[in-house]
Amino acid sequence: MEISELGEFGLIDRLTKSIAFKNPSTILGVGDDAAVLDYGDREVLVTADLLLEGVHFDLRYVPLKHLGYKSAVVNFSDIYAMGGTPRQILVSLGVSSRFTVEHIEELYAGIRLACDVYGVDLVGGDTSASVTGLVINITCLGDVEKGKAWKRSGAQPTDLICVSGDLGAAYMGLQLLERENTVAAQSDKDFQPDFAGKEYILERQLKPEARRDVVEALRKENANPTSMIDVSDGLSSELLHLCKNSNVGCRVYEDKIPIDFQTALMAEEFNMNLVTAAMNGGEDYELLFTVPLVEKEKIDNIKGVSIIGYVTKPELGAMLVSRDSSEIQIKAQGWNSLS
Amino acid sequence: MEISELGEFGLIDRLTKSIAFKNPSTILGVGDDAAVLDYGDREVLVTADLLLEGVHFDLRYVPLKHLGYKSAVVNFSDIYAMGGTPRQILVSLGVSSRFTVEHIEELYAGIRLACDVYGVDLVGGDTSASVTGLVINITCLGDVEKGKAWKRSGAQPTDLICVSGDLGAAYMGLQLLERENTVAAQSDKDFQPDFAGKEYILERQLKPEARRDVVEALRKENANPTSMIDVSDGLSSELLHLCKNSNVGCRVYEDKIPIDFQTALMAEEFNMNLVTAAMNGGEDYELLFTVPLVEKEKIDNIKGVSIIGYVTKPELGAMLVSRDSSEIQIKAQGWNSLS
Numbered sequence: 001m002e003i004s005e006l007g008e009f010g011l012i013d014r015l016t017k018s019i020a021f022k023n024p025s026t027i028l029g030v031g032d033d034a035a036v037l038d039y040g041d042r043e044v045l046v047t048a049d050l051l052l053e054g055v056h057f058d059l060r061y062v063p064l065k066h067l068g069y070k071s072a073v074v075n076f077s078d079i080y081a082m083g084g085t086p087r088q089i090l091v092s093l094g095v096s097s098r099f100t101v102e103h104i105e106e107l108y109a110g111i112r113l114a115c116d117v118y119g120v121d122l123v124g125g126d127t128s129a130s131v132t133g134l135v136i137n138i139t140c141l142g143d144v145e146k147g148k149a150w151k152r153s154g155a156q157p158t159d160l161i162c163v164s165g166d167l168g169a170a171y172m173g174l175q176l177l178e179r180e181n182t183v184a185a186q187s188d189k190d191f192q193p194d195f196a197g198k199e200y201i202l203e204r205q206l207k208p209e210a211r212r213d214v215v216e217a218l219r220k221e222n223a224n225p226t227s228m229i230d231v232s233d234g235l236s237s238e239l240l241h242l243c244k245n246s247n248v249g250c251r252v253y254e255d256k257i258p259i260d261f262q263t264a265l266m267a268e269e270f271n272m273n274l275v276t277a278a279m280n281g282g283e284d285y286e287l288l289f290t291v292p293l294v295e296k297e298k299i300d301n302i303k304g305v306s307i308i309g310y311v312t313k314p315e316l317g318a319m320l321v322s323r324d325s326s327e328i329q330i331k332a333q334g335w336n337s338l339s
Numbered sequence: 340m341e342i343s344e345l346g347e348f349g350l351i352d353r354l355t356k357s358i359a360f361k362n363p364s365t366i367l368g369v370g371d372d373a374a375v376l377d378y379g380d381r382e383v384l385v386t387a388d389l390l391l392e393g394v395h396f397d398l399r400y401v402p403l404k405h406l407g408y409k410s411a412v413v414n415f416s417d418i419y420a421m422g423g424t425p426r427q428i429l430v431s432l433g434v435s436s437r438f439t440v441e442h443i444e445e446l447y448a449g450i451r452l453a454c455d456v457y458g459v460d461l462v463g464g465d466t467s468a469s470v471t472g473l474v475i476n477i478t479c480l481g482d483v484e485k486g487k488a489w490k491r492s493g494a495q496p497t498d499l500i501c502v503s504g505d506l507g508a509a510y511m512g513l514q515l516l517e518r519e520n521t522v523a524a525q526s527d528k529d530f531q532p533d534f535a536g537k538e539y540i541l542e543r544q545l546k547p548e549a550r551r552d553v554v555e556a557l558r559k560e561n562a563n564p565t566s567m568i569d570v571s572d573g574l575s576s577e578l579l580h581l582c583k584n585s586n587v588g589c590r591v592y593e594d595k596i597p598i599d600f601q602t603a604l605m606a607e608e609f610n611m612n613l614v615t616a617a618m619n620g621g622e623d624y625e626l627l628f629t630v631p632l633v634e635k636e637k638i639d640n641i642k643g644v645s646i647i648g649y650v651t652k653p654e655l656g657a658m659l660v661s662r663d664s665s666e667i668q669i670k671a672q673g674w675n676s677l678s
Contacts, residue, residue, distance in 0.1 A: 009671075027382065028490065031584065033420040033569060034386035034481070036488050043366065044383060047373035047463060048478055050431035054470040081372040092389035092476045124386060131393040132471030137431045139387055139478040142373070149375050151367065230372060245370065332348075 001101040011101065012127055015108045019122055023087045025143065026121040035123035037088060042143040047078040053133030061177045064103055066206045068110025071136050074232065076118050077210035077285045079142035081230035083150035083218075086118055086142040086210075091125035094135030111138075118212065150289065155227040155246035159290040159311040162299055164214045166258040167235055168274070171281025172266040173198075173205030179270075200262045208285045214305065215287070221298040228289035234282040237332040240318055242290065249316040252309035252330070255323050279320070280333045340440040350440065351466055354447045358461055362426045364482065365460040374462035376427060381482040386417040392472030400516045403442055405545045407449025410475050413571065415457050416549035416624045418481035420569035422489035422557075425457055425481040425549075430464035433474030450477075457551065489567040489628065494585035498565050498629040498650040501638055503553045505597040506574055507613070510620025511605040512537075512544030518609075539601045547624045553644065554626070560637040567628035573621040576671040579657055581629065588655040591648035591669070594662050618659070619672045 003011055016030040028036035037044075051057060051071055059067075072089060079086040091111060095104060115122055120140070180193035195202055211230075218225060227246050229238045235257070243250055257278050267274040290311055291299060299305055309321070319327040342350055355369040367375035376383075390396060390410055398406075411428060418425040430450060434443060454461055459479070519532035534541055550569075557564060566585050568577045574596070582589055596617050606613040629650055630638060638644055648660070658666040 028488070032491050033417040033567075034384040034423070034479075034488075036421070036483075036490075037383040037385065038485065039378065039383060041380070044376040044378060044480075045373040046376065046385075046427070046429060046478070046480060048429040048431050048465050048476070050433055050465040050467050050474065050476060052433050052467060052469050052471075052474065055433070055468050078372040082375070084373070088385070090385060090387040090478060092387050094389055094391050094394070094474070126387050126389040126476075128389050128391060129394050130391050132391075135389065135391065135433070135474055137387070137389060137465075137476035137478075139385070139429060139476075140373075141383075141385060144375075146377065149367070149373075151375075152371050228372075 003095060003099065003101055003104065006101060008127055011104065014101070015104065016122065021121045022119050023121050025087050026123060029121060029123040035088065035090070037141065039143050041146060043146050043149060045079050045082050045084040045142040045144055045149065046139065047075055048137060048139040049075050051136040053135070059134070061181045062206065064106040065110035068107040069114045069207055071138050072111045072114035072120070073208055073210050074285060075138045075140035076114070076120065077230045077232070079140055080210050080212055080215045081150070081228050081287055082144060083148060083215060083225070083228065084142040084144035086120045086140050088121045088123045088141045089115065090123060090139040092137040093125070093127045094130030095127070096130045096133060099134070118210065150225045150228040152227050152229050152242055152245035155242055155248050155290040155311045156292070157248060157311050157313050158293050159226050160293055160296060160299065160307050161250060161252060161288070161290055161309040161311060162305050162307050163231070163235070163258065163286055163288045164211050164305050165284065165286040166260045166263065167231065167284050167286065168278035168281045169201045169204035169260050169263045170208060170283035171277050172263045173201035175270055176201060176266060177205065198262060198266065200260060201266055205283065208283065210285055211287045214302065217302040221301055223291055223295050223298045225289040225291055228287060231284040231286045231288050232282060234280040234333070235288065236279045236330050238288050239330055240332050242288065243314070243318045247314050249312035249314050250309055250318045251312055251321055253321045256306060256308040258306045342434060342438065342440055342443070345440060347466055350443065353440070354443065355461065360460045361458050362460050364426050365462060368460060368462040374427065374429070376480065378482050380485060382485050382488060384418050384421050384423040384481040384483055384488065385478065386414055387476060387478040388414050390475040392474070398473070400520045401545065403445040404449035407446040408453045408546055410477050411450045411453035411459070412547055412549050413624060414477045414479035415453070415459065416569045416571070418479055419549050419551055419554045420489070420567050420626055421483060422487060422554060422564070422567065423481040423483035425459045425479050427460045427462045427480045428454065429462060429478040431476040432464070432466045433469030434466070435469045435472060438473070457549065489564045491566050491568050491581055491584035494566040494581055494587050494629040494650045495631070496587060496650050496652050497632050499632060499635060499638065499646050500589060500591060500627070500629055500648040500650060501644050501646050502570070502574070502597065502625055502627045503550050503644050504623065504625040505599045505602065506570065506623050506625065507617035507620045508540045508543035508599050508602045509547060509622035510616050511602045512540035514609055515540060515605060516544065537601060537605065539599060540605055544622065547622065549624055550626045553641065556641040560640055562630055562634050562637045564628040564630055567626060570623040570625045570627050571621060573619040573672070574627065575618045575669050577627050578669055579671050581627065582657045586653050588651040588653050589648055589657045590651055590660055591658070592660045595645060595647040597645045
């Protein structure tokens with residue numbers, strides 16, 4: 001169906017009808033000048049992410065439903081990285097004329113699936129024509145106990161540096177998708193990409209998850225992260241953010257960086273440096289954080305969290321310690337669309 | 340200066356440094372995964388607007404500073420239309436390579452001027468490259484006393500329908516800008532558009548204001564609007580929203596619709612129907628609201644608010660009553676980028 005058959009308000013009605021609220025903080029959702037929310041005595045967290053076709057995603061190999069899911073999850077990840085719980089999102093969409101109602105429903109199906117999985121309410125947004133590509137801006141609100149947000153600015157020398165999950169997989173998944181897409185474009189139409197044994201890195205790229213489980217485990221252990229950030233632009237970039245905001249340095253050990261074997265195999269196949277991929281790949285949506293040294297045992301109790309180094313005084317700089325114990329200055333070579 | 344010289348984080352630093360917070364509800368602003376806000380025991384309002392080059396604005400005749408100002412103000416208008424006070428915004432920008440750092444600073448100067456005028460804090464957002472045109476998404480948060488938000492859904496039969504200011508001027512300003520732009524394109528480079536005597540309609544298009552004063556006056560008079568919406572897509576469209584959300588009908592009198600004389604003169608010059616322009620023009624950012632009949636005196640006390648009709652039972656439909664007392668069904672012919 002052509003979107004023009006429904007118009008803006010018809011499309012919004014169709015996309016947002018049957019939304020049932022999951023959070024008591026959601027008082028009024030889609031359909032007024034603004035949504036109305038009540039957070040009681042908790043603090044409000046708010047973050048926004050802009051995703052543009054041709055810059056952040058390529059619809060030749062990203063299904064719209066996956067794109068919707070990922071667009072929402074990357075915002076939830078920012079709320080978790082503050083130690084909070086995502087509660088509501090607003091979705092702004094700019095849609096060019098090549099999209100049908102069914103396309104937008106696919107995208108929304110992904111967004112709504114993510115909302116269901118993470119217990120988030122869709123409460124508003126804006127829907128508009130676009131003369132160019134697809135534009136998605138998602139704003140996410142969440143809450144946290146007063147004064148308990150985990151910022152980027154509290155890391156102290158001797159703190160342990162921790163990261164959840166593994167790194168570099170989403171980046172290698174992207175390399176694989178781009179290669180197969182190029183091959184497909186040059187092959188006859190019966191070409192079938194071979195993704196066998198590479199499901200994990202593909203899923204990391206196409207359908208990442210936010211680490212709610214890690215935040216919950218940290219709260220359960222009564223751990224007190226002194227700083228936290230989510231890994232969206234690459235470990236190097238995020239380490240430098242923590243160091244800058246906390247006015248500290250760091251030592252991170254190359255051999256401690258968690259990497260999945262599919263990531264390693266793929267890097268070998270592409271003849272790429274594995275550590276570079278893990279340090280600069282981006283889109284991992286893992287949590288990078290620091291805890292006081294005395295809390296090492298609490299971290300050891302949490303499955304899937306690795307201690308990769310420690311915080312130093314600022315004058316010692318931010319260094320990667322290689323396998324042969326030489327120190328290499330960490331530089332932000334990760335994702336930066338404006339460089 | 341090329342944006343690539345600064346990169347994303349350098350640009351954000353440059354645009355957001357020296358931001359001093361004006362609201363006690365702003366706890367933490369730009370520079371973390373999310374902003375942190377504390378609204379005490381008040382309800383939170385949140386709204387988002389997506390503005391796309393070629394759809395919502397044309398940079399051939401809209402200065403970037405004006406565009407920034409307007410982008411922020413249209414969001415404040417949504418918060419006022421709920422009876423709230425705007426407190427914070429997040430700005431997501433997609434910037435194509437033809438823009439320099441100075442261009443983006445101009446845009447930001449307009450956004451920050453609007454924030455200063457309306458007492459709003461800029462607390463976050465996202466900045467990215469765009470392969471196409473300029474993309475702006477602004478999310479605005481505000482607050483309101485618990486249970487006191489003015490929704491679209493409370494209008495009752497016999498309520499008076501009121502509108503602030505005058506209508507159609509922004510639309511006529513746009514017609515004028517487009518005409519002069521077309522003439523300029525066909526003339527030699529010394530062509531100077533003649534805007535004398537048309538300053539008001541130009542300002543309404545290029546630098547609209549949100550009606551904070553009307554909300555304050557209503558609160559001061561202890562008025563109790565039963566419904567409210569801001570006029571962004573045109574009076575017809577907004578009347579139908581109020582009728583639909585409140586399940587009522589309406590009678591609006593053609594001769595009561597407030598129109599400035601510059602708007603009327605311009606409509607004559609363009610040989611356009613004046614009422615059509617006022618009903619469907621859009622971008623007025625005036626407040627359309629209903630109050631119980633018994634509050635007529637309160638409305639009479641507020642300068643610049645016109646009573647244009649009354650609310651009826653739903654089965655009587657939404658009608659415009661013309662000067663010769665005939666009834667014409669109101670249809671949404673205003674701005675709808677997706678039709």
